[in-house]
Amino acid sequence: MENNTVLEIKNLDFGYIKDKLIYKDFNLKLQKGQLISIVGSSGSGKSTLFELISGNLKPLKGQISVSNISSIYQDPYSSFHPSFRIIEQIKDVLDLKNLDFEEEINNKCELLSLEKTFLEKKPHELSGGQLQRCSILRALLMKPDLLLVDEPTSALDNIIAMEVMQLIIKQLENCAILLITHDMSLATWCSDDIINLNKILEK
Numbered sequence: 563m564e565n566n567t568v569l570e571i572k573n574l575d576f577g578y579i580k581d582k583l584i585y586k587d588f589n590l591k592l593q594k595g596q597l598i599s600i601v602g603s604s605g606s607g608k609s610t611l612f613e614l615i616s617g618n619l620k621p622l623k624g625q626i627s628v629s630n631i632s633s634i635y636q637d638p639y640s641s642f643h644p645s646f647r648i649i650e651q652i653k654d655v656l657d658l659k660n661l662d663f664e665e666e667i668n669n670k671c672e673l674l675s676l677e678k679t680f681l682e683k684k685p686h687e688l689s690g691g692q693l694q695r696c697s698i699l700r701a702l703l704m705k706p707d708l709l710l711v712d713e714p715t716s717a718l719d720n721i722i723a724m725e726v727m728q729l730i731i732k733q734l735e736n737c738a739i740l741l742i743t744h745d746m747s748l749a750t751w752c753s754d755d756i757i758n759l760n761k762i763l764e765k
């Protein structure tokens with residue numbers, strides 16, 4: 563991949579059933595600093611694309627090249643194990659050989675306006691917005707080149723949703739973002755480009 567390119571999909575064919583392709587000769591290139599939204603009706607293949615990029619599904623044809631990824635999901639409660647404190651689940655993804663990880667957590671908490679005491683709690687002790695900030699914190703500590711973000715605000719009320727989205731967009735200085743959303747006005751507001759999977763399927 564070229565410098566600054568974090569994702570390149572070339573001539574992708576994929577379908578769960580061979581003669582019913584969801585992706586046919588699909589191409590996508592994403593560079594650091596870019597945000598592309600994936601829109602499309604239910605069942606159009608949005609989550610399938612993330613599974614392909616994450617390597618959980620294999621293309622029938624074509625290539626996917628990708629740098630370091632981390633993901634932020636729709637429902638923050640399903641992103642964390644209910645029985646363990648947030649901090650334990652954050653340390654799981656950290657390189658503990660990095661002696662500055664405490665300082666890094668402090669800096670990122672400040673950036674996300676996240677009280678450090680929240681990290682000592684278990685998921686159900688936090689509100690949806692607070693826990694979504696924790697899942698953003700965990701994703702950022704993994705220092706991704708590409709953030710896969712799946713409907714990050716659908717479980718949140720409007721004001722908190724806007725704040726969470728702004729925090730995610732701030733990360734574009736360091737990475738690229740691929741965003742799944744049903745919200746066309748959000749996609750129009752924040753994206754460099756919008757890929758409408760309904761239109762791809764019509765071809």
Ligand SMILES: Nc1ncnc2c1ncn2[C@@H]1O[C@H](COP(=O)(O)OP(=O)(O)OP(=O)(O)O)[C@@H](O)[C@H]1O
Nearest residue numbers: 578579584602603604605606607608609610611759
């Ligand atoms: N494991 C699977 N096996 C077979 N078919 C599947 C599988 N997972 C998804 N599909 C089918 O593939 C198509 C795309 O599904 P996908 O979950 O990617 O859509 P989506 O756009 O993310 O939908 P939603 O907005 O409802 O989350 C759908 O028709 C779905 O039924």
